[in-house]
Amino acid sequence: MTEIEQVAARLRAFAAARDWESFHTPKNLAMALAGEAGELLAEFQWLTPEESASLGEEELGRVKSEMADVATYLIRLADVLGVDLIDAIHAKIDEVDKRYPPLTSR
Numbered sequence: 001m002t003e004i005e006q007v008a009a010r011l012r013a014f015a016a017a018r019d020w021e022s023f024h025t026p027k028n029l030a031m032a033l034a035g036e037a038g039e040l041l042a043e044f045q046w047l048t049p050e051e052s053a054s055l056g057e058e059e060l061g062r063v064k065s066e067m068a069d070v071a072t073y074l075i076r077l078a079d080v081l082g083v084d085l086i087d088a089i090h091a092k093i094d095e096v097d098k099r100y101p102p103l104t105s106r
Contacts, residue, residue, distance in 0.1 A: 004086060008079040011072060026081055033073035040066035 001009070015024055043063050044052050055063060078085040 002086065004075060007072075008075050011076045012079060015076070024076060024080055026077060029073055029077040029080060033070060033077060036066060036069040036073055040070055 015021055040063065043059065043066060075085065077083075078088070
């Protein structure tokens, strides 16, 4: 079992223990994912590019927490839909690689 599969199983059990499966519809999970992505974005909203690349310990802690929220909802959504997230990522990279070849995409 991959680490993502282990996390998905843990999240599945977490939701089941709280009887949250009825709330974990694809629509609701996608909406929660978008909300968490917005919270991640808010951590960078008024930073310069330089500031965003050199976060302090406190700021990095908040960013890591928001990144975890985004990843959690994405993994849960993939699990509910039966999507192999790693396969989907590789397929997307292959698609973008064909669309933007290195020599012509600089």
